Amino acid sequence: MEFACMPEHFVEDVMELLIFASRIPHALDGVKLDDFMNFIIMFMASPEYIRNPYLRAKMVEVLNCWMPRRSGSSSATSTLFEWHLLSVQYLVKNLLKLYVDVEFTGSHTQFYDKFNIRHNIAKLLEYLWQVPVHQNAWKQIAKEEEKGVYLNFLINDSIFLLDESLNKILELKELEAEMANTTEWEQRSAQEN
Structure with missing residues (x-):
């Protein structure tokens, strides 16, 4: 105490x-x-x-x-x-x-x-x-550990991070597609980029 x-x-x-x-x-x-x-x-x-x-x-x-x-x-x-x-x-x-x-x-x-x-x-x-x-x-x-709290938490956290990473890859792919269209990309404001 x-x-x-x-x-x-x-x-x-x-x-x-x-x-x-x-x-x-x-x-x-x-x-x-x-x-x-x-x-x-x-x-x-x-x-x-x-x-x-x-x-x-x-x-x-x-x-x-x-x-x-x-x-x-x-x-x-x-x-x-x-x-x-x-x-x-x-x-x-x-x-x-x-x-x-x-x-x-x-x-x-x-x-x-x-x-x-x-x-x-x-x-x-x-x-x-x-x-x-x-x-x-x-x-x-x-x-x-009957319920495997620690190990399950580690696995769940890893799956979450993997899911987030895959979503970011999709976002990057969309961004690259937008950048490929240079006229549209150049017309965007600096804040949007």
């Missing part, structure tokens, strides 16, 4: 510092990041403690900064994903939970914001899919 009352800007400041430090080569070498990893894993999927979805998404951004860039590469942060106990147990499930939670951020730009957040989550999930110790977590989630 006390933690939920803490001002969220404390957490935001720490996440900003971690992102900044992660972008400086070798700045985190020798720094023990286990406690930060514990914190991120446990609270990124806990809206009852950290209500701001953008702040929880910033935790994913930190994890993206820590993610090894090449598969098979060993870095100080790769052990956080491959050998960290909480990471192996909860990271995939919590990322999927956050993926679902960002559907409604409460912002007037939520429709666009969720795509950036989900893109970062998807990059992490794609990486974790290739890490053998996390494949068991994926299997466990598929077995445990």
